[in-house]
Each structure stands twice: as structure tokens, then as C-alpha cells.
Amino acid sequence: MDRTVKILKKPITSTIIAILCGFLVAAIVLAVTGYNPGASFGALFNGILGRPKYISNVIIKATPITLTALSVAFAYKVGLFNIGSEGQYIVGAMTANIVGYLCNFPPVIQIPLVVISGMVAGALWGGIVGFLKAKFGIHEVLTSIMLNWIALYLSNLAVQSSVFHQPNTTAAYPVNPSSYTMLLPNWKTSDAGIAFLSQHKLLKEVLLKTDVNFGFLVAIAAAILVWLLLYRSSRGYELRAVGLNRDAAEFAGISVTKNIVLTMLIAGALSGLAASMAITGTNPHRISILSAFENNGFNGLSVAFIAGSSPIGCIFAGLLFGGLLYGGQSIQANIGAPSEIINIMIGTIVFFVALTKVVPALAVRLEKRGMRNAK
């Protein structure tokens, strides 16, 4: 009994239970709409885990949303709701693309340059939100929503500009190959590489068929850094103090305005990093005209909340979400269930995550009953 209670009280337990409930309800939805849930989930898991390259693709898919989720989670822990991650991602991608196209240094310089430029752009975009909040008290959600759209049009403006527009496409020129952050980007397509790889099937599949890149490692590193920053550093202490009780923090001599701006700068930089890693790490290494949001930031929002805004949790939630997005297409391909069903399924899972608080409450009730029986 005690053990059950203890396990139930852990946040991870409730998240897992929520996800299972999400799947259960999704199964019902599938069944009601005439699709075999077993086969659907089979297709889903096969689409995620069926082949090494699928796993690789899931990880690649998870990379940007893990990073944007970190951005959202970080801001949330500091008391800000970063719904502007989408826009920060867009300007980050735009800037990384432009810098990666205009500059062409050796990779040791080029890669950091491109990645950092994306981060700086994202940071600036987030910083505007932070500044307006700190200086004028303007709600971050409002400015973020506006800035998302401004970012979208700004990015389109850049793509359409005569300097960056690649003729006969809807895209900008891609970044120079020296910016690539894939694993062995040149070698794997060289003759020697292909010759070597053809003898190693697994390696070949993963390396050649997918854009295996360093992005996810960067995401993991970022998650650890964010965790360290938040919970182990004095700066993070300050940030959290401001987030949790602005008045007390101010009274204790901590600058509120500075920390709000800083929070949004960091959050923006994380979203920008997500974009940089996508631009440098995956095809087509460029931005193109956006006719709608690509949801890199909005998905990050879902991921962050599935993770309960825990930085380390974002890694796993990112993988889960990436898996659902990528593997979900297999449900459509194999079972024929339209993509709407998959969106409903993902939405259902997220919805149940919202209900996670019920589990520890249940645990307390169990505990109470146990205690009174013992008495």
C-alpha cells in the first residue's frame, strides 16, 4: 500500500498514467470511427520503432520541438508563458539561413557562427517581449501572439527578397555545406563513404536515409544546461524567485526587470537554437515561404506541458511527441485513418496530461484510508 502510494505520488507516474489514458481514449475514438485500434497502434509503433531509420527520424523530428519545449518550460518556470516560441523559431531559422548562406568559413567557425546567429535572433525576438513586459507591463502572451505573425511575414519578406530568393522555387538559398551539422555530411555521400556504408546495412540506412545530426545531443545538452541554470545556479535562483514572487524578489534586492528580460532572452535563444539546428542539421537547409505556421513552437508548448515544464522531462516528452507526429503518419499510411484522427489522438493525450493532478490526489485519498484502517 505504502509503496503504491509513493509511486502514485511521483509526477512521472501520473504523466505515464495520463499518456496511457490518452491512448485508451484514442483507441475508443479509433474504434468508434471504424478503425481497428490494435492495428492502428501497431502501425504507430512500427512507424516509430520498426526500422533503425525510423527511430533516427523520430529523434530528428523530436529535436526542434524538444528545444522549443525547453524554451517554453524555462520561461514557465520563471513565471512567463512563452507562446511566442513559434515566432522566435521563425526568426531564428531566417537568420541562421541568411548567415549560413552569406558566410562560408571552415566548419569550425561556420557552424558556431550560424548556430549562434539563429540563437541571437531568437533571443532578440524573445527579448522584445521581455522588454515590453518589464518596461510597460504589457502581457507577454499578447505581444508574443503579435510577434509570431510579424515573424512569419518578416521571414516571407526575406525569402522573397532578391538577394535570398532562389529563382523558380518558393525558398531561399540554402546555407553553405560548411554549416552542416549532420554526422559526416560530406563523407557519407562520397564514393568512399558509400562504398564503406554498403557493407554496413544498418549504418547505411541510418546515415544515408536520414539526416542524422548532432541536434538531439545539443537538445540534451541544452536540457541539462537549463536544468543546471534553473536549479543549480545563483542566476537561476534569481530567475525563479522573480517568477514565483516578484514582490519578494524585488524586496530582497533582486532586479525584476532585468530578470524578466533575461528570461525572455534565454527562452528566445533556445527557440532560435531549435531553428539553427534544424537549418544546419536537416534538409533542405533553408527556409521557404510560410503560408501557415509550421508549429515548431506551438508543438513545443504541448511538449513542455506534457513534461510538466521539467527541462529533463522535455527530452522524453519531445521524443514522445516526435514519435506521435512521425509515427502517426504510418497510421494514416497503413490503416487509412485520416490525419485528423491522429490529431485527435494527440490532443486526447495532451488533454489527459492536463488531468494528471488527479493521480496524486488519489494517492492521498488512498493513504488516508490506509491510515484510518490502521488506527
Added chain:
Amino acid sequence: MLNNISLLVGITLMYSAPLIFGALAGVISERSGVVNLGIEGMMTVGAFVGAAVGYFSGNAWIGFLAAGIAGAAFALLHAIAAVTFKADQTISGIALNLIGPGLALFLCRLCFSGATMSQPVPHKLPKILGDAQENTVAQNLNLDITVVLALATMLIMWFVLYRTKWGLRIRSVGEHPAAADTLGISVDRTRYICVLVSGMLAGLGGASMTLAVIQQFTPTAISGHGFIALAAVIFGKWTPQGAYGACLLFGFAEALSVFLGLKNVPIPTEVLAMLPYILSIVVLVLFVGRSVAPKADGLPYEKGTR
């Protein structure tokens, strides 16, 4: 001149009507202390149901009504999560935004033999001056009835919130639920009702898109309106009249950008498209400033915690 002014007014009102319903949906929910991030999803459901029922019944009014009911029914999910289960309202709203459009498209396929776009309704909601007008100014001002309904809804909501006992109770629940609770006001019931009304209004907003602005449901009929509505709620400081004004401002900025586009001003269209969003921020910084949410907004109410 008169032509231009009437054009700007007409476009402003046309553009803002669905947003106003969405924003009022946000106001009523958040005033009772439930953050509603799911307006977008609720609007999409309303947009579909409005168009579908309008098509099958042949009567746009029935469709409009049905959209309100459907929006409320969908909002019930949010209410259950936010009120009964004390869930994180933000995630619950996000979930609705994922489920809503999925559900609408899926139902659309079921009702319209696999298409994700409904058939056009035979008759749209009426216009205030009836059929097309010869006179350009009159035509520009021949507004959708939804424009009038949006105004009326705002006025009614204002009246209810500030002049009736229910309004007093709703506001108290959003500001200090424990206080309301000690006075025998059921926090949960109040919030349930407000969230359902919120869903209903969002549904009507969606339907005013698909039954007045256009005449059918399309997968992109609602694309971002819910979020702009959310911004308008904050912009308008959580008051019906403020949110209404914010939507008008936004609609006006859109009208202005269209107008400038028509006059061939030498500004890239991308920049013109940004105009409404930039203008909103500028107006906010210059004239509106700090807005403070209802104190208990977003906080689940649990008896005995403080």
C-alpha cells in the same frame, strides 16, 4: 472620401465580428477565473457545425444556433478538466486546440462524403440592408447581421457583468473564489456556466465566419482567430467593451492594410500584412499599458487552500 471611409468601416466591422465573439468568449471564461486557451478549437468546431447544420437544414439561423450549442458542448471538456478535475487550464486549452480542428475535419468528411470542405449553405445569414446595394457607400455599410449581434452580445455581457447579480458573482469568483465560496456562491457551478457560455460564444464566432463572412466550412476558415481573440481579451483588460475595442482596432488595421494595398503604396505586401500586429503593439505601448488579469484567473479553486 465618403466611399473610402465607409469602405474602411465596413471592412473593419466585417473583419472583427468573428474575433469579437471569440474575445467575448475569452472574457466571460477568464472573468470567472478559467483561462481559455482553447478558443481557437472551439471556434473551429462552431465554424463547422454552423456551416453543416446551415447546409442540411437550409436555414442559416438554425446553423448559427447549432454552432453555439456545439461550441458549448465542446467547451464542456474544458470545464470538466478545469473545474471538476482542477486541471492545468493552459494544457487543457491547448488540447482542445488540437482536438477541435481534428474533430471538425473528421466530422466534415463524414457529412460531406469525404470532403474536408462543406457545401455552401443555400442562404447566408442576412445583411442589415438586405440584398446588394446599388450605391457603393450603402453597399460598403451593408453589414452582416453578425456585426450587429456581436455588438449586442458585448452590450449584454457588459450589462450582465456590471449590472446584475450574476455578473457580481461571476466577477467575485474570478477575483476571489474563496470569498465567493464563503458566501454560498458555488464557484464550480459559476465556472461551469461561464466556460459553457464561453464555448457557445466561440462557437457563434466560428459560425459567423462560415455563415456570414463566407458561406461554407473550409479547413482554414478559422486559422489563428482564436489566438487573436485571446490577445484582444488581454488588450481589452478582460472587459467586454475593452475586448470589443481591441477587435475593432485589429479589424481596422487589417482594413487599413488592405486599403493601402489597393492604393498601391510602395510598401512590400509582407510589411502591409504585418501592419495590424505592429499597430496593436504600438497602441498597447502608447495608450493602453499594463493590464491585470482577474486575480484568480487560471487558478483552480480548491477549498481550504490559500
Added chain:
Amino acid sequence: AGCGGAASSGSSAAAGGAASAASTSGAAGSAKGYKIRMVTDTGGVNDQSFNQSSWEGLQNLKKEASADINYMESKQESDYATNLDKAADDDAKLIWGIGFAMAKAISTAAKANPDINYAIADNGYDASSMPKNVTGVMFRAQEPSFIVGYIAGKTTKTGKVGFVGGINSNIIDQFEYGYKAGVAYAAKELNKKITVNAQYAESFSDSSKGKAIANSMYSSGCDIVFHAAGGVGVGVINAAKDSGKYAIGVDRDQAYLAPNNVLTSALKLVHSAVEDVSKKSMKGEAIGGKTYTYGLTEDAVGIPTEHKLMGDATYNAAMKVESDIKSGKIVPPANKAEYEKFQKTL
């Protein structure tokens, strides 16, 4: 009679079933279950535009030739490569990529899978860079646009017509400049001045904006507005309906949206081209390394025959223009440069 009808339709279904069963062992056996996969661009399969139309083409193919079809939706550009790869894993014989945004991804995939045929809608490649197993499918959308432009020019009473674009691109250019040229051609013929007001919505989805732009055009004296703007166009047509003016539809016959206001439509029948190319592939024709261009002569673009709003005279004149295009007497421009050249020839 009712009973008989039901019975006969029942028996015809049975017959159909028998026919298809028989064909399994026959020559058409290679066609039955011929695997075709389609990868959409980021618009998704419900884009009310070429993705949707292409998918309809494949669905026809399934009905007519029992092809094994399926689609994969791309949500972002980075999905193209992985979706194409999944399609290849599915042992598809023919893989469609829809939209010229996918050009690069298709050619990369084609190089990696030389045994699979690829086809791309709305894109052709330079002969030099064209992989052997890729087929390009292009449309001369400027041709129907020219015709509808001509019709607009002939029909306008105010001497002012409008064009609403979604987001600027080469494909939308075909519509815009084809249309403008058509208007200019009509103006020349009528010997009057007709201005074209063109505006872009910077969106393919914001119907309100489409309506707002169209309203402003009507209010400024335009009486006909042509759109090439997806969901934005729905707003354009509604503006026409509300103000009793004319709109011109695009891609498919959009008259059903507003029978009294949609003057005509510039058809771009992506589905028929997709069906056509797929059929060729099923039959085993060597389609690789070629670019098929679909225009009036291939019956893949055009205007609907219904013409009650413009009257016979205009329609017949338009048909004359159509045959002039077919015969090469008129070459509608597909972009700004060609349009400027075209103007000089008038």
C-alpha cells in the same frame, strides 16, 4: 420501376466485381494493386488546391484501375525527404510529389532509389539535371488565365478588373500575368482602356482578407475579380456574392459557390494530369526523364462550358481565343518579363 432500378444497380455491382476478379489473372494484373504513393507539400491533402486535386486523381485511378494508392502529408519542409523515404519503403512503383517546393527532395530521393518512378506536379527540371526516373508535370495555367482575363475584359462595364493572389510565386505568376495579358488582349480588341488592380493577401487561408480585398476592389470600381488564392479566394467569391458583382474562380469550376456571381473559372485540372501520367506508368510506358506540360491542347486546363453569365457572344469569342492559343497564334505570358514582351506585341 424503383425495384427494378435497385436490382439492376445491384447486378451491375456484381458484374463489376466479377470483372475485376477476372482481371487479376489477366494482362491488367500488373495494374491491379499497382502501388502509387503521393506525398503532399505542406498544404496537406485538404488544401482545396493541387494536393487535393491530385489525390482525387489518384482516387479515380483506384476506382477505374484498382491501383493501390495512399498519401502522406507533409507538415513541414523537412518532412518531404522522410515521407518520400517512407513511400519508397512501402514498395511503391510510382511516387508522386505534389508542388514545386518538393523538387529538390524528389531528385534526391530519385537518385537514392533508381528502381522507383517519381513524378512531380507543378515542376519540371532542366534536362541536364533531370534524373532518369523522374517525370515532371507542368501546367500552362497562363492559358486558362488568359482566357478568363479575356472574358473579364470583354465583360467589364467599368473598365476596371481585379486580381487577388495568395502569396507570390512562379505558379501564381502564371495566373496573374496570363490574366493580365488576357485583359489587355480584350482591351485592345475593344479599343478601350481596362486597368487591372492586383493585390496579394500574403496568405492562402485568410478568407476575411480575401473578402476585404475584393470588397475594396469592388468599392473602387472593379466589377470583376479573379483570384488565385486558395482559401482566400473563398472570401473573394463571397464578396462578389454579397455585392452582386462578378468573381472568377480558379483550379476547379467554382460556380457552385455562387452560381450568379462566378463568371467563369480558370480550370487547372491537376487530377487529370496525375491520372494520365499514372496510367502511362501503369501501362509500363517509359515516362522517366521527361517533363509533360499540360495545357489547353491536353485538355488539362480550360474554362467550364457553362456560360450563362457572360452570354454566348463572349463565350464564343473566348473559344476563338482558346483555339488561337492552341494553334500557337497567341502565346500567353507566364511571368512578368514575358508579359511585358507580350504587351509590346499588342
Added chain:
Amino acid sequence: MEVSSEYAVQMRGITKYFGTFCALDHVDLNVKKGTIHSLLGENGAGKSTLMNVLYGLYQADEGEIYLNGKKADITSPNVAISHGIGMVHQHFMLVDNFTVTQNIILGNETTSHFGVLNMKKARKDVKNLVKKYGLEVDPDAKVEDISVGMQQRVEILKALYRGADLLILDEPTAVLTPQEIDDLIKILHNLIADGKTIIIITHKLKEIKASSSTCTIIRRGKYIDTVNVADCDEEDLASKMVGHAVQLVVQKTPAKPGKTVFEIDNLHVKDERGLPAVNDLSLKVHAGEIVGLAGIDGNGQKELVEAITNLCKTESGTIRINGTEIQNTTPYNTVHHKVATIHEDRQRRGLVMDFSVKENMVLEKYNQEPFCHRGLLNRGEIASYTKDLIKDYDIRPADCVDEPARGLSGGNQQKVIIAREVANEPDLLIAVQPTRGLDVGAIEYVHKTLIRERDHGCAILLVSLELDEIMSVSDTISVLYKGQIAGSFKQGEVDEKTIGLLMAGGKLNG
């Protein structure tokens, strides 16, 4: 005891769990009709919980309630209200941005028709009530704009408006000035005369003596005793409550003032509305001295403290710490000139409620060695530092190092703040209302700590609305009136009456 209609309330064997914690363990309470009955107990003893059960906010896990001799099943505040029970909660239950009238009528509104509010009638009703019970308030003022004393009246009016016969007051005097307390007690006697019954919770033994006829004492969730107040003195009550003898008189040696640490000259500060709040104020605090600032709430205390802590700007004048001017800089500057402040609003300014006790303990030195090394927190160091302070200051529960501050009782939260501020080894310690809401045991502890720090050479500025506290703890007593020092005295040179006179704006003769 028999169930009898002689009693307005009889609660029997009330047991209440919070989670697994037993807050009330078979507690009895019998309140005679037409009397004032007080409830006494340490912080966290369960007084509020018991009353919340009576008011229907909590459901007891065991036990019964009888009202006027009849069993009552109080499942919600609505039921309680219908039984004529009214409650004034410890933490005010007022909607800040509503007017007084709106707060009073909420839930029981006067409407004309169709639910439309009839504010005219409501206002009249409220005015009548105000007149009847002498509870002077402005019906149209917004609650956030009126003093806590006024808010207290609004709370009582709320209960009376609903026709309460039994009035529960949970620590009504914690935030009141002495004058307001006197007024309140008068009002309570008026109410009794009007046939009402009152249960009052207070930590101030003097008030119990002044108001109540009987007193029930509970300790750690258990019923201890019910006594006749007339038969007990304050010491008896205190020792019953704590379980051992308590020192009620502050013991201290005369001060040995050193150099001037803190000096204010001709300070002018405006309040939020731009009206002068601190008016040409000058003040000195020496090392090793406690200066008590007496005054009625609203005479510039808030603005003075905000100016010193740099939360607001001054108009003119100087504030010097050890000779350095600090006015119009940043809060950081104040803190780092070795000024420690115990703020009156502990939950808003004093603590980050969702931080653990440990994290709260280093709120001002998280970035100093040894708690922080190269930008990283040294958590072990912080934890052991906190554990020491928890032990030194007897913060309960003793294992709360990693618990969020929110989970502590108000008294223990206050101890955390005091421990932190004192441990900063300040040159100047500003203590604003440091014992508000604390029980006698805790108050004794706070006072001892202040005196100990004084003896260590700290300069202390004590700002309090409690004249008793000022009189017994301070070495120098200054009276604040309308933003000015109306008079300064050494301890023992002046009596309570004189101070009271100055506080009320009176002038000394000669």
C-alpha cells in the same frame, strides 16, 4: 454535556484530517447563547479549522454539531448562513476591486427584477446597518482603498447583513490599531446586547479579558479546557494554552547606544496617489538601540519603510546608513548596506511561498560565498546553514528544510523571515509588525530575539501598531503622526496615555 437549547453551538468530538495530518482530534465546544466566547490556542492549534468546520467550509471526518439544541448538518457555507451563522475569516474574504457595498451584498443581492442589481436599495440597506451598529464605513469606497480596520468592519457587516445570530471572528484584531480594537470590542458588546452570540479567536489575552465571558483552549488539535474568563488571569490562560509557564513581561537591560547607524533628515515621500505621506521627517537610530515607531496605521509607516528599502522614490531629504546616502537607489542597495527588513506582509514581500524553506533562507545571499561558488549554488552549504537556523529559531516542523514555505504556519513563516534577516548580521534591522498574528509564545520569542540583537550592537527600528509592544520593547519611543515625528521619548519617561494622545494628533501641554 447535555444537548440543550441554552447553547447556541455545541460541537462534539470533532475530528478533522488534512491528508494524513490530524488537525482536530475529538474537539468539543459549547457556546452559550448571548455570550462572547473566545477560542485560544497556539498558532496551528486548529482554531481556524474548527471554525471552518462550523461554517461548513470543511467537513469534519467525525463529530456532530448542534445549533440551539438541534442537530445540524452543515455541509456548506450556504447551510451555515441559513442557520444564521456568520464568519469573519482570518484572511479577509473580500474582493479587492469591489466596493464595500458590492462586497456586502455579494451572494445575497438586492435586485429590482430579472436579476438586475438595485444598488440604490443596497446602499441604503448598508447605510442602515452601519448606523444601527455604529460600524462607520464608506459604502462606495473600493475595498483595496480602505484600511484593514475598515475592511474588518466590512467583514462584520457582511455577516450582519445576512442576519447572522452567531458571529465567528477569526483573529479579528491581528491587524487592528489599539483604537480600532477598542472600537471593535464596543461593537461586539452592542451586538450581544442585540441578542447575538459571538465566538472570537485571538492571541491577545488582554482582549479575551476585555471581551469574553468564557474561553475554550485547544492545543495541537486537542481540547484542553473551557474556563470562566473572570476566574483566570492572563498568565493562567497563557500557560494553559502553551502547556507551561510563559513570561509575558519583556525582560531587558537598559540600552547602551553606540554611534549613529541610521539617520533620516527632512524626508518627504508621497503616497501612491501623489499625496504627501511622509512630511519632513527626521529620525536617528543608534547602534545597540531599539527605536519604536508608534502610530496609527496610515500615518506614513508604509511609505517610510518603502522609502528606506527603496521600493519607492523620495521627494526630498536624505536617508543615511553609516553615513552613506541610500535614498532613491535600488532595493539591492539598501540590502547591501546591511539593512535587514522584516516586512509586515510576510507572504507578499517576505517569502517566496513556493520556494523551500532552505531557498528562502538565502534570499539575500544566494549569490555570496559560501552559498554560491562560481555562479553555482552550494546546496549542501545552504541546507546546513538552514538546518542550524531552524534549530536556533525553533522553526517547526524541524524537518522542513526542503518543504515549501507555503506549508508552514504563519508563525513559523515569520520565524523563517526573522531568522534570515537576523542571520544577515545587519547594522540596521527594520521590524515592521513583527508579531502580527503570532501566539504569545512566539511573540515572546520574537521580542527576545530583537533584544538579543540589540545587545549585539544592532540598530533596530521597530514599527508597530501595537502600543504594548512598542512600550515594552523600545528604548526610544517616537510617535508618528501625519508623516512626522510628533514626539520622542526614552523608555520609562512617558506613559501609554501620552503616547496615545500624540498618536491621535493631540498636543502635549507645556
